[in-house]
Amino acid sequence: MKGILFAILGGACITLQGIANTRISGSIGTWQAATLTQFTGFIVALIILMCVGAGKWREFQQVKPLYLAGGSFAAIIIFSNVTAIQQIGVTLMVSMLLIAQLGMTVIMETNGFFGLKKQKISGAQLIGIGMMISGVFLLKG
Amino acid sequence: MTGILFSLMAGSLVSIQAIFNSKVNERAGTWATTTLVLGLGFLASLTIGFILEGKQLFAWQEMQPWFWFSGLIGVGVVMSLVQAMKRLSPTIAIAIVMTSEVLFALLWDSLGWMGLEQVPFTINKLLGVLVIIGGIFVLKFGGKRERQKVSEAA
Incomplete structure (x- = not known):
């Protein structure tokens, strides 16, 4: 039960983040909002890291540099999120984002990208994506 | 239409980023990974923002105090997900x-x-x-x- 509540809270925070970034962008600009929120988030995460023990930094050397660079995508992600919310609203943005997120994951699995175990696309995955796309048409109509 | 394209781009990048981050996470743990991810996101936004807008990037005319705390939402996301995944x-x-x-x-x-x-x-x-x-x-x-x-x- 607690796990479910945390998952719900996590989802709410993800959507809230997009709305807050959009609100801040309206006042000071989008790149400004992305820079500011990630700077403060970084400082807080760094403080938590110091408290829980920072020794694991060295483990970064064991990870491929490409994988370490994933964080930089957030600049484009936040910019796209905010621009999309301004144009099409939160519900449609989140829906399209989830379709692309799940669809891309399926594509990466099917091709075995980035060391993922290669597996055939399943009927359920196709039906699921199809349902999500129909849902978007209902939303818009 | 561009709103839809931006949403699709964001979703694709989120899925790739989730895989990259999980590879870092396996080795370095949640908070070292989160610190790295937010730090790089900050540097990338700062760099692109400065290239596109120059000094304007730091002209925050309509700044409100709560903007400083918006970064906490991202930390809240990580904490909630870690707790949910544990259970x-x-x-x-x-x-x-x-x-x-x-x-x-x-x-x-x-x-x-x-x-x-x-x-x-x-x-x-x-x-x-x-x-x-x-x-x-x-x-x-x-x-x-x-x-x-x-x-x-x-």
Whole structure:
């Protein structure tokens, strides 16, 4: 039960983040909002890291540099999120984002990208994506 | 139309980033990974913003005090997800997170919250969202194949 509540809270925070970034962008600009929120988030995460023990930094050397660079995508992600919310609203943005997120994951699995175990696309995955796309048409109509 | 394209681009990048981050996470743990991810996101935004806008990047005329605390939401996301994953299987945790994302989106659109343009609630919108949630669960739970841990979380 607690796990479910945390998952719900996590989802709410993800959507809230997009709305807050959009609100801040309206006042000071989008790149400004992305820079500011990630700077403060970084400082807080760094403080938590110091408290829980920072020794694991060295483990970064064991990870491929490409994988370490994933964080930089957030600049484009936040910019796209905010621009999309301004144009099409939160519900449609989140829906399209989830379709692309799940669809891309399926594509990466099917091709075995980035060391993922290669597996055939399943009927359920196709039906699921199809349902999500129909849902978007209902939303818009 | 461009709004749709931007959403699709964001979603694709989120899925790739989730896989990259999970590879870092396996080695370095949650908080070292989160610190790295937010630090790089900050540097990338700073760099692109400075290239596009120069010194304007630092002219925050309509700054409000609470903007300084918005970064805490991201930390809240990480904490909640870590706790949810600890108690549930990654597949069910992610399905619930996504359900919550889209339901809260509908709620906040309908309320026109935080200066959002209010999007009137209709039964069609609720139906659309429910079909989308159904799709998420079919995709995540249909078929009984063993799935690799890394991709489950993406």
